[in-house]
């Protein structure tokens with residue numbers, strides 16, 4: 261086991277020839293050069309490249325102080341945000357903390373319960389979350405880079421009113437933390453007006469690359485995870501991605517291999533995990549790759565499965581359905597906890613052959629068996645090994661995926677750092693809602709409904 265996050269495509273070599281790797285190596289290195297020399301499209305959004313070694317230390321300390329205050333005066337933290345202003349924090353908290361974080365006793369958890377809002381427009385979800393908070397002390401972290409996104413703005417109105425009713429306007433303002441642009445947007449204006457403690461999403465870091473800014477760091481710190489270790493891991497990931505030659509550079513190889521497979525007609529990448537606590541890492545990854553690469557009528561469609569769970573639902577398709585995909589497995593090499601399967605005097609369930617083995621041995625056997633089965637079913641399998649579930653390796657993993665994403669986007673010739681397609685639904689929604697300025701569009705749409 262290496263003491264770092266590694267990428268391994270040994271099980272995919274039947275689908276990929278050495279000369280293809282050699283040829284893609286050149287393309288990937290040229291793409292890397294465009295990325296690090298900041299000469300490509302979207303080059304004003306590359307602040308994430310050096311972020312792990314070049315971040316605002318004063319703000320970092322303020323994040324830790326705010327987290328400590330929330331931990332001391334709140335039983336619940338409501339994190340309001342969507343997309344890049346939501347998924348990174350949730351991915352990290354679920355990866356790093358207890359699988360039943362909110363449910364486990366306070367003595368075990370020691371930190372506030374954390375719930376997420378503003379990631380849908382469901383009134384039922386909002387009302388049910390209000391029920392969960394009850395009359396307990398709580399704080400809110402509203403996160404929106406643009407400060408104008410509808411889903412979080414609506415949720416914030418609801419929880420702001422709840423805080424103000426409970427504590428009065430002045431005390432409520434001390435329980436609201438706003439993470440947004442340093443100067444622009446409705447949320448920034450509101451925060452200044454109401455005196456909320458504010459944290460900055462840097463101009464040159466897009467939402468889906470912002471997990472290691474205050475966007476992710478404040479909620480992650482509130483959960484009790486060590487954000488310094490997270491940054492150290494990301495810095496280690498950066499060092500390797502920037503400096504290692506292609507043959508030893510895991511992020512570069514991942515970018516290259518997935519593009520080789522894409523050019524052979526594999527239109528879908530299925531990211532698989534064998535730990536339920538990685539579910540939101542996949543969700544974060546889906547946005548990172550989906551918004552970065554899915555444009556100009558091209559891109560690999562990022563999909564995800566939780567295994568072995570989905571082997572009993574999606575497994576059939578992966579093994580035997582349309583041959584449109586390759587699979588990338590995130591393998592946690594050392595399980596955080598161990599449970600031994602004990603021997604039973606009468607072997608009624610027929611499991612005594614596993615007596616003395618731990619459950620993770622069974623999980624790994626399922627994983628290895630599945631990788632071979634899927635490979636036999638013509639699904640090329642790639643492996644990302646994560647030594648253990650801790651802050652350092654998560655930092656490395658975040659950086660690995662971000663760097664590979666930038667390189668991969670340039671390989672396919674898109675601007676990996678914009679998301680023009682996201683505006684289309686928003687325009688229609690605003691028109692249908694009757695937002696001022698959308699009158700003409702509204703008439704046209706109403707006729708089509």
Ligand SMILES: O=P(O)(O)OC[C@H]1O[C@H](O)[C@H](O)[C@@H](O)[C@@H]1O
Nearest residue numbers: 343344345404405406409467682
């Ligand atoms: O942070 P915000 O400005 O509220 O944006 C939240 C998310 O929604 C947008 O529609 C974008 O497509 C995403 O890239 C972004 O992460």
